[in-house]
Amino acid sequence: MNFVVSWIVKFVFVLVISLISIFLGLLYKGFDRKITAMMQSRIGPPLRQPFRDVKKLFMKETIVPDGAVPWLFNSAPIFALVASLVAFAYLPIGPFGPLMEGYGDLILLLYLLAIPAVAMAMGGLASGSPYATVGSQRELVLMISYEVPLAIAAVTLAYNYNSFSLATISSEPVWNTVGAMGILGFALILATLIAVMPGELSKVPFDQAEAETELAGGLFVEYSGRNLGIFYIAEVVKMIFVGALFIALFFPYNLSSWYSFGGPEVINGMLLGNLIADILFFLVKLLIIICVGVSVIRVAFARFQINKASYFYWVPMTVIGLLGTLLVVFENSGL
Amino acid sequence: MKEKEETTYEVPIGPIHPALKEPFLIKFKLDGEEIVDAEARPGMNHRGIEFMGMHRNPMKVIPLSERICGICSIVHQHMFTTATEHALGIEPTNRARYIRTIMCELERIHSHILWAGVAAHEIGFDTHLHFTWKIREKVMDLLEYIAGNRVNYSMWTFGGVRRDITSDMYPKVFETLKYYEDLYEKLEDIFLDDPSIKMRTQDVGVLTKEDALALCGVGPTVRASGVKKDVRIDQPYAAYGDLDLDYVIPSRYGFENKGDVFSKTLVRLKELLQSIEIIKTCVEQMPEGEMTSEPKKAALFNKLEKRSGEGIGRIEAPRGEAIHYVRLVEGRSDIDCWKIRASTYNNLATYRPMFMGEQIADIPIIAACIDPCIGCMDRAEIIDVDSGEVETYTKEELHELSVKKTERIKNRGIK
């Protein structure tokens, strides 16, 4: 009986986390747009603009083009959204451990991260437009490109902790587990991951799959109304998911470990003051990560050609990643 | 070879597409990401302005002519006015020549900065779109200060200009020029040194010197390939004859005359600097005198109705050489014939060699690198409504048609 209750509780929590993550995603999208605008010397849209966008998209007519495969075309956005939402259940957020602790690990997360991209490519191919087809091909090419440095980073982290479990990795900040050389190694890994982030999220300079001026929206070109709205939400959820993953892997610091804010005891013996401070601290960390990884990179570079983007991930980023791995291995082997 | 044919597919860019700022169609044959064939098809934005002009008197056509293009409105105004002056035998005053030159060069600054922003946008660098358009405001403010309007300036009249640049305006002119001189280094940093822009522009859309000459390209598009072609120097108009100018080609600045997008950017940026110098010299050398040689407008009106003749206006627009042809006939107050040949018409032919072998990703920047102005140049396309077939005329057929038309005009006689 206890088992059933705990599962129901978990189910409710997943729902709550999903709603919160959608809300946060749209809010951070607003922040991203505002900061981007300010860096370009514009005023930019109000923070609630993404909410309005989604509201409007859901009110609009959803068109399925004649040449499309309807079931695939309609299910692709849902795949993308569900995969991004499910991933949150395996991710430690702020002071909380992963909801599904003990069930999934880093490998699972990397796969869940790949699903939205695959779903987008699938939807693009199913829509039967030449622009979308080109966009989907580019998305897949880009995916196999950035997966290499991403996998290197994952393997290095797992090697360092002797575990793929995220709970273990985020239990102690990576910087405390190694010496000077290891820190340098992980800094290189962090740099590659920051470079992977815009590719993962299809932002400039790696937005070849959408490429507004080239492909008129690429794989989204035929999407409209509710389907596009779901893609929009999936995109923002994925954005904060990647941000939260960064925090879990590299900056799992909590304010409460340095200073106690007091307050009554709430969950698992955590104090209310600490809980609030940690959550706020997490949100600030997320904002900084998204600022650096998405906003600044987005405005500071031109879009790469697809072959140059692949080259960028396969050669310089992979080499830097491997160098980082070597340094960590060197440090850990105690030579 | 047969296998290759099966793998190509067609992608139309246009008539409405974010890579193009105006309705225009380019049909591409692609092999994966590579372009194997390109065909440009105008005819989506034809507004019949020449026809409208032929039903109005020349005074009414001056404001109409500057509405041919939103960016180079001075250019068209200048060409129409000089063509009509040529037909009537009116000479503009010396002061008017200098004011015209200053306005033309201010517009060149405005057009080239605008182009730089559009080019940045096409390669996904919106930051520089916002930056360049922000600094463009300054020259537009100056144009508004001089002419009274921000976009369509309405400065020209037959025999001169309608608004003077008086000495109390000089400080503002010099202040604006100083602003661009100070910013110039930054513009070069952005467009010639930024690694991600260089990655997208170097060796992209190469137009060889041979192609440039064979296809009769004009303006910065061919000057980037090292072709020395500039109406301001070859056949000076307005006050350009008094100035010491040199062709802006990359080899003058220690670069290779490659003809890629990078060289085109370089040429446009250097022309910015050249324009600043020209304006400075013109303001310093400006002669005193009347603004217009035809101050009595009512008398001018009579002259327009009573004289016949034909004239040509030629100018180096920011995009390259452009020509207006005007014919006036005695006893008819409306213009008898008006023909416009904008610079984009020549440059369209250079698209094909530039596109061949490039990637899809380069389509927008190559399409933008000639600074196309479809509204200026667009031609009508003949389509059979029933079958939907597009008629294409060969050179011989076109010649035959024009001979027929000439005879028709002859037979109609002149009223």
Added chain:
Amino acid sequence: MPTQTIYTLIKQLFTKKATNPFPVKYAPENMHDAAELIEKGELEINPPVKVPPNLRGKLEYDKESCIGCQLCVKVCPSEALIFKEDRTVRHHINRCTFCGQCVDICPTNSFDFTDEFLMAGPRKLNDDLILNP
């Protein structure tokens, strides 16, 4: 890759924005309602940009000095001027292109530019958009 651009961008984050927030900072939900509110004076707008001294703004027409020579009607490119029976002209500002040919050609200087340029309103045929109706 720290480029010059990133430095500029960070600087621009804190400097004054180039956008002129006219008439209001963010677009209102309904522009038509907002225009009416502004007309009634219930909604305050940010001031527009400063205009140069020789602006070609809204025209003003002096009916008294007009001699009815019709030269302005002849040169108006957009046919915004209509000759009336009482030998004066009616000016439709909604058609005007502000080229100023009528101002230049008028022998009695009956036309002149003002520096007023906010002529947009909820109604196309407003009374203040037709001179000498």
